[in-house]
Amino acid sequence: TIQIDLKKQSMDVQHLDLMLEGQVAALSSGVLKTDDAIEVLDILSASELYRENMGSFMLYPIKKVTPFLEKNIIQPQSIAKSKLLKTMLRKNDFTLIEQDADDQFRFRPQFRNGFDLQSALHQMINKKDYRNLIEQENDLVLEIFEEVFDHRNFTGRSGTMFSYEGIGSIYWHMISKLLLAVQENYFKAVRTDVSLERIEKLGQLYYDIRGGLSAAKTPEEYGAFPYDPYSHTPAHSGAQQPGMTGQVKEEILTRFGELGCNVIHGCLRFEPYLLKRSEFLTTKQVFKYYDVFHQKQELNILENQLAYTFCQVPVIYTLSDKNNHILLELSDGSKVELDGNVLDEKQSNPIFNRDGKIVKIEVFIGNNYLTFS
Structure with missing residues (x-):
């Protein structure tokens, strides 16, 4: 993820967790040499993304979901850094944060994002008790808010839900994109000075991925009619959400490539x-x-x-x-x-x-x- 700070005129880059989309992007970029592409695919098959029972890859590794009551907890050391928050707590002013029955400090539930919090700070600046503190610590309070919620690393339903392409799910459109990316690397190898052994290795990896798609499965394995396109397969059931998914487009391209x-x-x-x-x-x-x-x-x-x-x-x-x-x-x-x-x-x-x-x-x-x- 990239975070741009206009005030400090700086840019901060951080890595996200392992994701299939990133590997597919690298493979389809056209910059990898054949040996590099083979290495990526070998590592991918040995990674946490691989679901052995389906012979295919999840969008993200299975992750432990933070229980609801363990979210939105402000650490004591974060509060200790802010004179504004300490002053408000001392005055029993719960405009920004409040203390729950377990003595945990949390941001008020109406703050959906940093913009909501910033709006509340702007309204509070008219109070003379807080004006100087807000002018000094406006950015600090926003930083604490982001530390708690880590919005920049939020990847949507893939990291919070268990269906609808969520945790543990194989997203079939992304698998077909992976298949196409490997095929592109295969033909690139064929048209350049690459040994037959490496070309055949890449081709075998291609068919390993092809073998994980629904057409190679029985209805019992797939959980649906294998030649119907489905959005995803979660960890706890068969294929879900039938319909003309984007997978169909890649399947047409790869089939003509095979021919x-x-x-x-x-x-x-x-x-x-x-x-x-x-x-x-x-x-x-x-x-x-x-x-x-x-x-x-x-x-x-x-x-x-x-x-x-x-x-x-x-x-x-x-x-x-x-x-x-x-x-x-x-x-x-x-x-x-x-x-x-x-x-x-x-x-x-x-x-x-x-x-x-x-x-x-x-x-x-x-x-x-x-x-x-």
Whole structure:
């Protein structure tokens, strides 16, 4: 947290407790080297954030919640520092603080924040008994207030509640953000001079995180239908709060990343480095889709193939003993064969424009191209 003091013209920086969001931010920043990213993920899996029963990560470590009656207690040494507070207590003036039945000193309950307290101090300055003391100790009283409540380190419901993404909860949107961040690091490693061993390690860590998401769980494990998006899973129950959470967005991005379907500098590329061999069919199936003219179409997808659509154009991957190459089927029935796995800008534009000129893309992938089974 950062605290800026305009009067003293100073800035104070303090660390917050361990949080998953901070690790995700570091991983997605783009500044970590591959070895650093792997180290962060290894440490994360061994940290207090990891929930073994779900194979995934909480937003924050489980913390002990301060009981209500133990909050808002002013330490005697803090009162001893303030002539104003001591004077008010001596006069039985409980405008700012009061003493409870257990002889604990507390701020009055109407002070929701420092602004409320400051307003009360401004009103009291008109009392001649307190004017000089308030002028001397206005900032001191506010400092004592912040010492008691520590607002700057308040992290909301994640540190005070036990549901609604609170204590012990796995927030599934943040897990999908973590997944995307690791995938970004994976492709960064692939495109730079990183050893195959480290690339494979990062890929395995990616699939470890993927394995903790709901799609890899049974309804009993997840506490709900696994393919429905839910906000969070608290420690004491199954998944809670169904609905279109932000997780869906990251899942779309990571799935296209796994398929290796990327657009770089206006060119469509097929680089399924992360794709698992087990995703290819073992028996023939019919693939149904709607084309760019909103007409229902069917394709027979064979063994060692898989299919999806991009901009409503079917893309078929075929495992091959040959080098990577692409076969475009055009609307006039002709076919264009290309070496490699990239469509140039001219070839990509008809797909982006959905003009119907390209009706099918078949990508042949060399058997040695896929790393994961």
